[in-house]
Amino acid sequence: MLQTLSGPCFVASLLIFVVGLLARAVWYVRGLDWRLERVAYAYHRDRSVSGALASIGKWLLPGGTAGWRAQPVAMLAFFLLHFGAVLIPLFLLGHTVLLEETTGISLPSLPPNVADILCIASLAGLGLLVLRRLFSPVLRQLNTWKDWLVLLLTFMPFFTGLMCKFDANAYDTWLLLHVITGELFLVLAPFTKLAHIVLFFMSRAQLGMDYAIKRGGRARGGVFPW
Amino acid sequence: MSQILCSPAPLTTKEAIHELLADKGGAEYYKQMRQLKVNQDALAYDLQSTCKSRTRTWLNICAHCGMCADSCFFYKTNNNDPKQIPSYKIQSTLGELLKRNGRVDAEFMMHCMDVAWGQCTCCNRCGMYCPHGIDTGVMFSYLRGVLFKQGFTPWEMKIGSGMHRVYGAQMDVTEEDWVDTCEWMADENSDEWPGLEIPVEKVGADVMYICNAREPKHYPEDLAQAAILFHVTGTNWTVPRVGWENTSLTMFAGDFEGCAMNIKRIYEAVERLKPKVVVGTECGHAHRATVVEGPYWAGRESGDPPVPFMHYVEWVAHVLRTGKLKINPEKKLKMPCTLQDACNYVRNDGLGRYTREIMSYIAEDFREMDPNNEHNFCCGGGGGMNGIGRYRKERNIGLKNKLDQIRATGAEMVVTPCHNCWDAIRDMMEVYEEHNIKWSFLKPLLINMMEIPPNIEHVES
Amino acid sequence: MPIITLRSACAFCCSLLLLVLVATSSQSAESDEILTVSFPAIANPSLPKVIFNHTKHVNYVDEHGSDCSRCHRVTKQGLSTAFSDARLQKAGNQVSYLHQSCTGCHSKSGQGPALVQCRACHVEAASLGANNK
Numbered sequence: 001m002l003q004t005l006s007g008p009c010f011v012a013s014l015l016i017f018v019v020g021l022l023a024r025a026v027w028y029v030r031g032l033d034w035r036l037e038r039v040a041y042a043y044h045r046d047r048s049v050s051g052a053l054a055s056i057g058k059w060l061l062p063g064g065t066a067g068w069r070a071q072p073v074a075m076l077a078f079f080l081l082h083f084g085a086v087l088i089p090l091f092l093l094g095h096t097v098l099l100e101e102t103t104g105i106s107l108p109s110l111p112p113n114v115a116d117i118l119c120i121a122s123l124a125g126l127g128l129l130v131l132r133r134l135f136s137p138v139l140r141q142l143n144t145w146k147d148w149l150v151l152l153l154t155f156m157p158f159f160t161g162l163m164c165k166f167d168a169n170a171y172d173t174w175l176l177l178h179v180i181t182g183e184l185f186l187v188l189a190p191f192t193k194l195a196h197i198v199l200f201f202m203s204r205a206q207l208g209m210d211y212a213i214k215r216g217g218r219a220r221g222g223v224f225p226w
Numbered sequence: 227m228s229q230i231l232c233s234p235a236p237l238t239t240k241e242a243i244h245e246l247l248a249d250k251g252g253a254e255y256y257k258q259m260r261q262l263k264v265n266q267d268a269l270a271y272d273l274q275s276t277c278k279s280r281t282r283t284w285l286n287i288c289a290h291c292g293m294c295a296d297s298c299f300f301y302k303t304n305n306n307d308p309k310q311i312p313s314y315k316i317q318s319t320l321g322e323l324l325k326r327n328g329r330v331d332a333e334f335m336m337h338c339m340d341v342a343w344g345q346c347t348c349c350n351r352c353g354m355y356c357p358h359g360i361d362t363g364v365m366f367s368y369l370r371g372v373l374f375k376q377g378f379t380p381w382e383m384k385i386g387s388g389m390h391r392v393y394g395a396q397m398d399v400t401e402e403d404w405v406d407t408c409e410w411m412a413d414e415n416s417d418e419w420p421g422l423e424i425p426v427e428k429v430g431a432d433v434m435y436i437c438n439a440r441e442p443k444h445y446p447e448d449l450a451q452a453a454i455l456f457h458v459t460g461t462n463w464t465v466p467r468v469g470w471e472n473t474s475l476t477m478f479a480g481d482f483e484g485c486a487m488n489i490k491r492i493y494e495a496v497e498r499l500k501p502k503v504v505v506g507t508e509c510g511h512a513h514r515a516t517v518v519e520g521p522y523w524a525g526r527e528s529g530d531p532p533v534p535f536m537h538y539v540e541w542v543a544h545v546l547r548t549g550k551l552k553i554n555p556e557k558k559l560k561m562p563c564t565l566q567d568a569c570n571y572v573r574n575d576g577l578g579r580y581t582r583e584i585m586s587y588i589a590e591d592f593r594e595m596d597p598n599n600e601h602n603f604c605c606g607g608g609g610g611m612n613g614i615g616r617y618r619k620e621r622n623i624g625l626k627n628k629l630d631q632i633r634a635t636g637a638e639m640v641v642t643p644c645h646n647c648w649d650a651i652r653d654m655m656e657v658y659e660e661h662n663i664k665w666s667f668l669k670p671l672l673i674n675m676m677e678i679p680p681n682i683e684h685v686e687s
Numbered sequence: 688m689p690i691i692t693l694r695s696a697c698a699f700c701c702s703l704l705l706l707v708l709v710a711t712s713s714q715s716a717e718s719d720e721i722l723t724v725s726f727p728a729i730a731n732p733s734l735p736k737v738i739f740n741h742t743k744h745v746n747y748v749d750e751h752g753s754d755c756s757r758c759h760r761v762t763k764q765g766l767s768t769a770f771s772d773a774r775l776q777k778a779g780n781q782v783s784y785l786h787q788s789c790t791g792c793h794s795k796s797g798q799g800p801a802l803v804q805c806r807a808c809h810v811e812a813a814s815l816g817a818n819n820k
Contacts, residue, residue: 003794006803031279038522040529059357066601067355071293078291078357093733094805101786101802112733132292141308142290142317150289164806171806179803196287200358203283207359214518214529216576219540225600226354 002172005179011102013183020190021198028202037210044213050222051212052205058226059204065226077132080125084118085154088161089182091115119162126155150193156181232258234265234377236481237388243398246388251615252381262332262377269328272372277324281368284360285321288313294362297355299603299627300345300620312352312362315341320369335378342369343380344617347609347624348478349569354601370480379479380614386475387484394491395439395471404470407442411450420683424453427499428464433541434501435465436472436492436516438509438645451669452507455542458682459550463505469495472506473645474515478610482523489520496532504535508667510568510644511608513537518575537571539643542668543580546587553587557675563589564637566628566651566665567602568644576600581643588671593635603627607650625654632663640665719743723812726769727781734809737785747796 034041041048058064068075089095093109100106110118130151133139160178164171189197212222229245232255237243249255294312295301301310308314319338323330346366353361373379379387389396399407408424416422425431433456441448456463469491476484496504506513517535521528536544545551565585572578578599585592595602606625611617628650632640642648642665651665678684720741748757760767767774776784786802793799800807 002803003797003801006801007794010803028279028283031282033278034527034529035522035525036276036278037280038519038529040522040527043528043530055359059359066597067293067297067357070296070355074291074293094803097783097786097805098802100783101790109733136292137306137308138292138295138311139290141311141314142292144290147290168806172804175804193287193289196289196358199283199287203280203287204359206280207353207361210361214522215574218530218576219579220576 002176002179005176005183006098007102009183010098010179013186014103017186017189021195024190024195025198025202028199032206037206039206039210039214041209041213044217047212047217047222048209051217051224052208054223055208055211055226056201056204067226073128074132077125077128080121081129081154082122082125084122084125084158088115088118088122088158092161116162116165119158122158123155123162126151126158146193153181153185153188153192153194157185230258231255232262232377234262234375236374236391236484237384238391240392240398243385243388243392246381246385249381255381255384256616259336259378260332262335264328264330264332264335264376266328266330269323269330269372269376272375273324273328276372277368281320281365282324284358284365285317285324287358288317288360289358291357294352294356294360297352299351299606300624303623303627310345312346313360315345316362316365316369320365320372323369323372332378335373335376338369339373339378339380340617342366342373343383343610343614344620347569347604347607347611349604349608350573351569351601351603354573367477367480370478371482372480374480374482379481380610380616382613382615383475383479383610386610386613387479387481389439390474390476390481390484390488393439394468394488396473396475397439397443399439399443399471401468404442405467407446407449408465411446411453415450415454418685418687419454419457420685422453422457424449425464427467429499430501431462431464431499432502433461433463434496434499434504435463435507436470436495436504436512437465437507438473438512439471440645441507448507448667448669451673454673455545455551455669455676458676458678459545460679460681461545461550464499464501466492466495466499469493472512472516473509474511474520475610475613477511477515477519485515485519486523486525489516489524492516492520493524493532501533503533504531505541506535506537508538508643508645508669510570510646512645514570514574518570537575537577537580538668539571539577539580539584542672543583546584551672552677552679553672553675554677558587559589559639559671559675560591561638562591562593562636563639563641564593564595564632564635565598566605566640566642566644566647567595567599568647569602569604569608570644572602573600581641584668585641588675589641593637595631595635603631605644605647605650606654608646612646612649612653621650622653622657625650625657629654629658629660633660638663641668641671642666643668724770724785726773727778729782734805735811737789737808738810738812739808747798 032041059068062075062079063069087110091107091110092115093112096107096109133143133147133151157178160174160181163174164178167174185194189195208224211217211224216224231246231249237246246255290313292311292313295306298310298312301307304310319341322334323338346363348363348367350361350363353359353363374387386396389398393399405426408426412422412424435452435456437449437452472492474485474488476482476488506516517531517537521531526532542551546553563585565581567573567578567581572581597603606628607621611621640651640663642651648665648667655661655663655665722739722741724737724739744758748754755766758771760771770785771788773781773784789808790800790802793801
């Protein structure tokens with residue numbers, strides 16, 4: 001079973017992930033309408049490109065925006081989670097080997113200790129996010145099952161992956177769970193809020209361009225003081 | 227009353243406006259609204275054809291992280307009421323409307339109306355605090371458009387939209403009234419300022435000046451002050467006969483067809499008079515409607531107006547910088563002063579640096595509010611809220627936020643180059659009985675402290 | 688018969704080979720030969736070296752009508768200690784070659800760990816026996 005899951009199933013879920021997210025990105029861009037949004041996307045390249053990049057870049061930096069600085073706890077939780085969530089799936093040694101053997105794409109790999117620390121940090125970040133969701137009155141007003149689903153989908157691969165390492169006696173069981181939950185994450189990402197993996201960039205770029213092209217770019221230039 | 231007051235059709239005649247005005251406070255209008263039939267097919271079609279990937283993605287990927295909550299002054303002033311979280315407000319209205327694909331009743335539409343106009347001023351502040359770049363203010367503005375098309379618009383906004391369609395101005399000021407007021411103000415002040423003119427429809431002037439209908443209608447001295455400042459700075463200026471009004475209650479009302487009519491009137495005046503630049507009065511939403519959003523309603527692909535348009539603060543900063551207007555240092559504001567950043571031209575058009583430049587010329591003790599500039603809070607009355615009786619209570623609660631901000635600076639004067647902010651600040655001082663803080667537009671302040679150049683004749687009155 | 692000769696030669700060489708390899712590996716239960724893959728030598732390995740049950744592999748090869756040459760090349764110096772053509776691979780490709788060869792055969796035969804089961808083969812010598820069934 002593991003052969004099938006880690007072979008053809010892995011390739012299939014990777015394909016769904018990549019094609020699905022690409023489709024969402026394409027659908028996003030194709031759905032933009034300069035008249036409806038009132039943003040002249042094709043004009044003012046001198047400031048629109050920097051506007052889009054600043055809008056993405058500043059939010060990728062911890063403390064890079066007033067929004068992050070205003071909410072240090074939320075910021076900490078997000079970044080703890082996302083450092084690992086971006087780096088581990090792509091650069092963990094086992095993942096790079098699997099990726100190379102199945103797709104031929106060769107990526108550098110993280111030192112195992114660093115990967116362990118990142119993974120534990122991500123789980124800590126997830127824990128903080130869960131606590132926020134449970135106890136913040138704001139989040140309690142907003143919570144839906146979809147938000148919990150996303151947290152669960154994210155938690156499982158991290159947790160089972162870490163257990164593979166720390167519970168060697170049940171290695172095969174944890175590994176099987178890890179492969180299943182990892183692939184579930186890949187397959188569901190394009191259809192859930194996990195699609196923000198690409199749509200974050202689209203949406204941020206759009207708002208950055210809106211401010212750079214229309215709302216003040218003329219006076220302010222491309223870089224909005226996020 | 228037996229006539230139909232509330233319907234999806236916009237007001238297009240004087241009679242219709244007067245009939246609706248006669249319904250005091252819109253009592254009958256709102257009663258009829260409750261019985262209004264939602265055209266679900268048309269609604270579904272509108273949502274399908276105008277709600278595209280940007281908005282749907284915004285609603286879709288909202289992580290419900292709650293980071294927008296604290297950015298909203300309604301949330302803050304309502305004791306952190308979870309129902310005032312921007313994300314919740316939009317998800318429970320537009321989000322729900324999309325989920326049900328327009329299969330909703332009048333009660334739900336009225337709820338949407340009460341949120342879209344009564345709990346959001348479209349200040350766009352929350353959009354700056356969302357990691358995903360979700361601009362809820364933009365979505366509420368869109369929702370207002372959807373609601374307007376179905377007839378679910380607050381009474382005053384419906385009237386405002388009708389005014390623009392019938393009079394080409396937000397108030398019932400006819401072309402004749404306008405031209406008369408210009409002549410009257412020029413006459414009235416020419417004893418003190420010999421040679422003062424308000425040139426109407428002069429082709430080829432450097433500056434075409436456009437303003438808010440409240441100015442000729444309720445405080446025409448504002449128009450006179452604009453004239454004096456143009457006169458003193460030796461500006462070759464004019465006002466158009468038609469297309470002189472740059473506000474857009476149609477924008478607040480969600481009447482985007484009406485918005486297009488407004489802007490085309492103004493751009494036509496530009497075409498007729500061929501000014502080098504257009505200067506708009508001290509009004510935030512007028513600037514937004516004419517300069518920021520306007521070009522799009524006029525179908526201009528570049529998103530730019532046909533000639534450069536300046537907000538009044540840009541023009542003032544320019545004449546101060548170039549020395550055309552000189553300030554008497556003795557007469558600079560001595561008391562502690564602060565500055566109200568209007569969302570519509572500061573956050574949404576980047577003009578905060580010009581207002582600050584002006585403050586450096588006119589105030590000795592200038593104190594910033596916290597937060598300020600792009601991160602400012604709405605005055606509390608934006609997006610049409612000042613004018614809507616139905617949400618007066620909600621507005622007054624929200625005003626407290628700005629009052630606290632002003633008080634924290636210790637300022638005794640709030641420089642307020644925006645009509646809406648000016649109203650909100652006047653009202654908050656009254657509602658919260660604050661009698662020690664003054665507020666003012668720029669024009670009267672400048673006239674009091676300017677140096678009159680030797681070539682300009684001035685007779686002390 | 689040449690085949691018989693080759694087989695006995697192989698057997699002889701294998702025993703020699705074992706002497707070399709077993710020296711570094713610990714002997715588990717019964718009398719199975721548990722070997723450590725020592726080629727290629729990796730300076731700072733991220734994971735423990737691969738340890739495998741050589742007896743099981745020999746038995747499998749035997750039962751399926753093949754011989755040592757299934758995994759070892761005969762050179763002028765005798766039977767190669769390294770796996771198959773591992774030494775002929777470019778330096779950067781040797782690990783990948785072994786991954787593909789080992790798990791490829793496991794996959795075809797339906798036995799042995801898959802590529803994802805990193806720690807089925809990369810085990811600490813100390814914990815031997817737990818996974819190398």
